[in-house]
Amino acid sequence: MHILLAEDDPALAELTMRALRSQGWAVDHTPRGEPVAASVKSDPYDLLVLDIGLAGIDGIETLKRVRAQGSTLPVLMLTARDAIEDRVQGLETGADDYLVKPFALAELIARIKVLTRRHAARQATVLAMGSLRMDREARRAWIGEQPLELSAREWAVLEYLLGRVGHVVGKEQILQAISGWDDALSENAVEVYVSRLRPKIEPAGLRIRAVRGFGYLVEEQGAPVAAG
Numbered sequence: 001m002h003i004l005l006a007e008d009d010p011a012l013a014e015l016t017m018r019a020l021r022s023q024g025w026a027v028d029h030t031p032r033g034e035p036v037a038a039s040v041k042s043d044p045y046d047l048l049v050l051d052i053g054l055a056g057i058d059g060i061e062t063l064k065r066v067r068a069q070g071s072t073l074p075v076l077m078l079t080a081r082d083a084i085e086d087r088v089q090g091l092e093t094g095a096d097d098y099l100v101k102p103f104a105l106a107e108l109i110a111r112i113k114v115l116t117r118r119h120a121a122r123q124a125t126v127l128a129m130g131s132l133r134m135d136r137e138a139r140r141a142w143i144g145e146q147p148l149e150l151s152a153r154e155w156a157v158l159e160y161l162l163g164r165v166g167h168v169v170g171k172e173q174i175l176q177a178i179s180g181w182d183d184a185l186s187e188n189a190v191e192v193y194v195s196r197l198r199p200k201i202e203p204a205g206l207r208i209r210a211v212r213g214f215g216y217l218v219e220e221q222g223a224p225v226a227a228g
Contacts (some may be wrong), residue, residue, distance in 0.1 A: 001023075001024075001025045001026070001043065001046045001047065001116060001154060002028075002046050003020055003025055003026065003027045003028075003048075003049060003165060004027075004028050004029075004030070004039060004040065004043075004048050004049070005020070005027055005028065005029045005049045005202070006030050006032075006033060006036050006049065006051055006054060006059070006062065006172050007031065007049070007051045007054075008022070008032065008051045008053070008054050008187070009032040009051075013029055013031070014179055016049070016105070017029060019108065019157075020109070020112075021106040021211070023109060026068060028043075028045075028227075031053060031054070032055060032057075033050075033056055033058065033059065033061065033062035034056055034057055034062075034067070036048070036050070036062050036066060037062070037065040037066050037068075037069060037071075038218075040066050040069075040071050041069055041071070042152065045073060046073075046116055046119075047073065047074050047076065047112060047115060047116055048073055048074070048076070049075075049076050049112075050075055050076070051076065051078045051079070051089060051206065052073065052077055053057070053080060054154070058095070059077060059078075059090070060089060060093055063075060063077070063090070063093045063094055063095060063135075064093055064107050064120075066094070067093065068176070072121040074096045074116060075094065075095045075096040075097075076096065076097050076098070076115060078098070078099055078103070079091045079098055079100055079101065080101040082099070086212065086213065087100075091154060091168075091170065092170035092172050092173060092215070093172070093173075094176065096115055096119075096167075096174055097115055099111060099112075103207075108184060111193040118163060121161070125137050127159065127162040127163060129162055129204070129206060129218070129220070130204040130205035130206045130220055130221075131144045131203075131204045132162075132201060132204035132206060134155075134158065134159060134162060136159065138215075139155070143201070143203050143204040148200060149200075150197075150200070151196075154197055154200070155198040156177055156178040157177075157178060157190070157193045157194065157197060158218075159217040160173070160174055160177040160178075160217060161174075162218060163220060167217070168211045168214045168215045168216065169215045169216050170214065170215035171187040171190045172187070174190045174215075174216075178193075179183055194210075194216060196219060201218075205220055205222075206218060206219070206220060206221065208218075209221075
């Protein structure tokens, strides 16, 4: 596995690189955010470990640039900030997970393993949940044996949600995934596509649940709904 570490604390960066390399992983390091997007675009990294408090452009802006160029690279964000708003902002910008400093290196390694396994599963040609199947290569979907008719944007929204099962997906993340069609697309449009998808996937035993203040979660209809 090839990892890019963006961390401006020299001591922490050195400790982290040693721990990751002890797993047999290759690690590149940068103390600044500016070169990250170009590096991710040109090199086949498997994971980005990104400090939110980088000098120059911070981790949030760095991540925005990475996602703006279409990268789906899994990103683990490191932060010394303990405010929930900072964590939410990182996740809504496109981070897959976060770890608050100070952290145990063993936990960092464990989270990296989970993220890379999850990412590999997302890349599967066929996405399946309940009785719904989406063939990414053929661009066709079925509920059981019945074809499911979806518009291009409905397809993109549903594919994005199914690729992130178990995670709340923010409207901004969905917008980034479908923004190639219309630069003027708004978050209200996301609500429209989600509302159109709900009755279409209901026969598959699935629902798209709105999580107030965070985004959407696709789940099976028998799953319990948390209060609030």
